[in-house]
Amino acid sequence: MATAPRGYPAAVPDRLPPPGPSFLREQEVRIGDRVLRAGMARPSSLPNDWYLCVLWIADEAGVVAFTDVAPAAGPPADPPLARLGPAITGELSGLIREEGGRLAVRVGPVVAPEDPTRPWRTPLAVRAAFGLEPMRSATMRPNELAAAVLTAFRRAVERLHHR
Numbered sequence: 001m002a003t004a005p006r007g008y009p010a011a012v013p014d015r016l017p018p019p020g021p022s023f024l025r026e027q028e029v030r031i032g033d034r035v036l037r038a039g040m041a042r043p044s045s046l047p048n049d050w051y052l053c054v055l056w057i058a059d060e061a062g063v064v065a066f067t068d069v070a071p072a073a074g075p076p077a078d079p080p081l082a083r084l085g086p087a088i089t090g091e092l093s094g095l096i097r098e099e100g101g102r103l104a105v106r107v108g109p110v111v112a113p114e115d116p117t118r119p120w121r122t123p124l125a126v127r128a129a130f131g132l133e134p135m136r137s138a139t140m141r142p143n144e145l146a147a148a149v150l151t152a153f154r155r156a157v158e159r160l161h162h163r
Helices: 080-091 134-138 142-162
Strands: 027-031 034-040 050-059 105-109 125-131
Touching: 027 142, 034 142, 050 142, 080 105, 080 125, 080 142, 125 142
Parallel strands: none
Antiparallel strands: 027 034, 034 050, 050 125, 105 125
């Protein structure tokens, strides 16, 4: 993944450690015969019903790259977040509010790809923000909401491999 001229460290290491302990029990992610783990940092909420969190997929060596969950035929031409964002949104259907005719979702990488033309070669750790539907989210306990977000992320990542 990371290459640099001889004697210089790569800008982005091949593997990053998880951003910290997972707020919830990590969930198993099945990619082919591999079993990875989905984790989530402690989420925070803003007064205007925005829910913020960092999500990642890791194995024993650290956070895996998006290429590790790409289809067996190789990464598609479009960036992984172009697929991951809508998949997470679909899993959280009814929980995310609309703003100006669009769903209130923002998903971005924790680390930008070293080579923008190869967006799948970056650690699979994302910052996510969801504008929650106030009435629906008010009926959920904080751990239920966090579990729904982590499960949606896990399922979306598993879908990346199957498309």
